[in-house]
Amino acid sequence: MKTLALLLFTVLVTMSCQNEKKEALKVEKGVSWALAKQRKEQISEINYGLKMVLPKNKTEPILASLNLKVTLKDVNKPLVLDFYPNNKVVPRVFVTSDSVPCIYENEHIIIPKSHLKLGENTFRINFQMGDQYLYRNDDYLYSLVVPDHARELYPCFDQPNLKAKYSLELTAPKSWKVLSATYPKKTITVKDNTTYVFATSKKMSTYLFSLVAGEFNEISQDGHRFLYRETDSVKINESLEPIFNYHQKSLDYLEAYTGYKFPFNKLDFVGIPFFQFGGMEHVGAIQYKSSSLFFENYMPKMLHWNRANVIAHETSHMWFGNLVTMDWFDDVWLKEVFANFIAAKIVNPSFPEINHDLLNLITKAPSAYNIDRTQGTNAIRQKLDNLSDAGSLYGAIIYNKAPIMMRQLELILGEDKFKQGLQEYIKTYANDNANWDDLITIFNTKTTVDLNTWSDVWVNQTGRPVFEDAIVYENDRIKSVTLSQKAEDGSNNIWLQKYEVALIYKDSIAKRMVNIVGKSQELKELINLPKPEAIVYNSNGYGYGVFPIDTITALNTYQVKDEVIRAQNYINTYENTLSGNIPVHTAMETFLSGFEHETNDLILGVISGDFSSLYWHFLNPEERANYQEKIAARLWVRLNDNLSIPTKKSLFSAFTGLAYQGESLDKLYHIWSRAISVENLKLNEKDYTGLAMKLALYNHPKHDEVLKLASTQISNQDDKDLFNFLLPALSQDTAVRRDLFFSFRDVTNRTNSNWVAAANGLIHHPLRQEEAIKYMSLSLELLEEVKETSDLFFPKKWLESTIGKYQSKEAKLIVDTYLDKHPNLNMQLKAKLLQTVDHLMRYQKMLNN
Structure with missing residues (x-):
């Protein structure tokens, strides 16, 4: 019967949307800037009334309908909707009960102007829902349509500056939980299915609409609803309170900071196994990757901060992105930079034991440099002709260089003026769209600095500066320090910025803030200070670029007592190694010394990542094989020192990444099999599963036995599914x-x-x-x-x-x-x-x- 119904549906819809070439409008695939501009002038007051039935069987098609209400200011052009599902069923369009002949091609439904009228228009569209971005698992599903994939689920105007209200009616198996932008105002259960009629949402862009349905656990607290599939009771018990608390703390802070009340109907959230991102800020229904959300007491403190930061980041989007949305996706970075920037303000006070200058440095600069040093780098703000390319704009420049830029902007304006500017921005563009130029216009009224020129280099240009110094000493004092900069890509760009310079002495450190305003300048702040053992530029981590460092300073980094300076030296050593200024083996010895002395697990993460990169990318296989035993032995000795739990975990991660032969591989096996233990090294079920996979990857003699036993020790079905998926990749x-x-x-x-x-x-x-x-x-x-x-x-x-x-x-x-x-x-x-x-x-x- 279901097959017959689907056949009949297909036959009916193919009778509509045929190619009426007499009124064809030339539209390219995707959503072009030209089409977006035309529709912004033509369309307003959009309401998507979506109805869909979700079958329990993930292979069955999803039949749906859209009741579209839209106000037209111009009927001299056809109405163009975006629709590109992963099926061949042609949609059928109706005005009241009459079928509308229309054109369906190049990923668009084109309704002829003869069926349009000035003012409010209503259309009903029957269609088979696309499910490529409706991720369907055996017993749950979720949509993820950022940046331009809403059109691959249902017909819509898939551009950020055409905000709409949503009215959703969803039918699903009655045992399933459902989540969307609003609460259901009515539920109807018939036999095995429940229909949820949701309240109409506030206005939102298409990429922010979502639905989640399936077998989930549920808990509610303080007006927030949380769905999850995690089964580890220890994790659940340790996580629920901080998860709810950080959401509420984020909401309270944002209302106070922006001067604007929470702008939507509700704030619920869901933890999804193996979700594609850390989180996604859907209106009313934030989606998180479960592993980015659930806490464990013995995790390194950095991971605790990460989880809190993800929550604050996604909550910040309710104002920065959802309430005020970029006009076009070339400014997608704008919502991300503020979510990132404000999240740190929310979260950092809850972690007073963390050095936040250190945290900001290690979580931003290395990732940004990893892109900005390459020939494929991009500006913060990128050109975008078609939304089909919008997904490619995301990356480390948006998420990590942009916050460094924004911190520099806050230094220029001062915290109070910066906050005032953001409040004006939110108030002016609430429930609307804005771009970077709109914000700079506001900020320009609060400073005498020419922010347009400053912004052009930081936001519109690619690359980073490379600094060189020239130092003259006289009578064991600094006579002059000249610092010059050049663009790494050979351009004439000059990065104006403020950062700290540290002078390292045997028993003390002198720090001076400098304001870099030109291509070459004398640092008068350092004149007449005693000759130091080393000078460290960007010692507070506020700056951006490749800074001078010599091999002696690099090798002695582990002796420096200041954490931020140590981290900056390690980062700068790696960057100068890739630039050819420091030999690879000198850098590796620098990092090995760091492994043997460092107790800050955040810095250990930097050391581990950079060391691993040099080991696998810049040593040939023979060098690696000869070097491995020495490295593993030194790491093992350090691993058995009296260290904290987070430090042990960081060191063990470095050890497992290199323990692929000889005695170190034996140690790895004995730890996995519980034959030996390392004091203060706490491993959970996922850690042991990961160890088993490492042993298989490293072709341990008991490869098959390890994998077979490991599969029986996984308690969570989602984790077991992943393990089984990876088994062929682990095969010998x-x-x-x-x-x-x-x-x-x-x-x-x-x-x-x-x-x-x-x-x-x-x-x-x-x-x-x-x-x-x-x-x-x-x-x-x-x-x-x-x-x-x-x-x-x-x-x-x-x-x-x-x-x-x-x-x-x-x-x-x-x-x-x-x-x-x-x-x-x-x-x-x-x-x-x-x-x-x-x-x-x-x-x-x-x-x-």
Whole structure:
């Protein structure tokens, strides 16, 4: 009967939306800037009345209807809706009860102007819902449509500056929980299904609409509803109170800081296993990755802060992004920078034991540098002609360079003027759209500094400055210090900024704030100070760029007592190593000394990441094999020192990443099998599962036995599903690994992007690249399709997990050949590729030199 109903539905809808070429409007695929401008002038007062029935079986189609109400100010042009589902069922459009002949092509439904009238228009559209971005699992599903995927679920005007109200009627299995932008005002249960009629929402952009439905646990507190699938009772008990508290604390702070009350109907949230992002700020129904949300007492403090920060970040979006939304996605960074920036203000006071200058430095600069040093770097604000490319705009420049820029802007304005400007911005553009120029116009009224010129370099230009110093001493005192800067990319850009300079003495540290205002200037603040053992630029982490450092200063970093200065030295050592100013082995010895002396787990994270990068990218396999035993032995000694639980966890993570042979591999096995233990090293179920997978990856002699036993020790079904998905990638049989990778040619096998990226990382691990390099070309050939069929972060994840750790001349040739054969490759995709292969290109250049 269901099959017959679907057949009848398909036959009926194919009778509508036929190609009436006599009134065809030329529209390109996606949502072009030209179409967006036209519709903004034509359309207002939009209401999407969505009805849908969610089958319990995830393979059954979802039949739906849309009751669209829209006010038209111009009927001399057809009305163009966006619709691009992953099915071939043609939508059928009605005016009252009459079918409307229309055009359905190039991802659009075009309603002829003969069926339009000035003022309010109502259309009913029957359609089969697209489900590529309605992630359907066996017993739950959720939508994720940022930035332009709403049109792949239902017909809409999928651009951020056409905000709409939503009226949702949803039918689902009665055992399922449901979550959307508002509360249901009515529920009706018939047999095995319940229909929820939700209250009409406040205005929102299409990318902010969502629904979640399925088998979830539920708890409510302080007016907030939380759905989750976590089954670990210890985690749940430790997490619920801080999760609710941080949401409420964030709301209270934002209302006070912005001077604007919470702008929506409610704030509920859901923890989703293996969610694509840390979180997504859907109106009324924030979605989080479960592992980014649930707390554990013995986690490193950094992870506790991360979880609180994710909550504050997504809650901040209710004002910055949801209430005031960017006009076009070229300013998507604007909502992200304020969510990031304000989140730190909310969260930091709750963690007084953390050095927040240190935290800001290590969570922002390295990630931003990782993109900005490459040939694929991008400006904070990027050009965007079509929303189909909007997903490619996201990345570390938006999330990590932009907050550094914003902190510099706050230094220029002062905290009070900065806050006043944001309050004016929120009040002026509430429930509307704005762009960066609108905000700069407001800020310009609160300072004498020319912010337009300042902004042009920081926001509209790419790259970073490289600083050089010239120091003259006289009678053991500083006679002069001249600091010059040049753009790393050879441009004439000058970054105006303020940061601290530290002078390191045997028993003390002198710090001076400097204001960098030109290409070359004398730092008068340092004149006549005693000659130091070292000078550290950007010692407070407020600045941005590559700063001077010599090898002696680098090697002695572990002796510096100031935490921020140590971190800055480690970061700067790594950047100068990649720039060719410090030898790789000198940098590695610097980081090894850091491992042996550092007790701050935040700095250990920096050391571990940079050391691992140099080890796998800038040593050849023979060097790695010879170096590994020495490194692992030194790490093991340090791991057995009397250290805190978080420090032990950080060191153990570094050890497991390198313990792939000999005595260290034996130790890894004995820890996994509980034959030996390390004092103060607390491991949970997921840690032991991860250890089992490491042992399999490293081809431990008991490979099969380890995996078989590990599979029986996983209590959470979602975790077990992931483990089973990864098993082929852990196989010792190269044919099994090859077949898994080849299966990703089918988009249906790439549905869970995090799982696919994890599998690819195992298949293409440096220890397996002699075999896996045969798949590199296929990885690249699938790139454009991956972009068209995935969430916004997956193209970069795909590249990083498939080609990101190759270093050979053969790998470089494969990349060069691909680029030569694809001269018209999408600009953003090419940038992602160049970002990913930067280490490969640098290593080959080092070898040639």
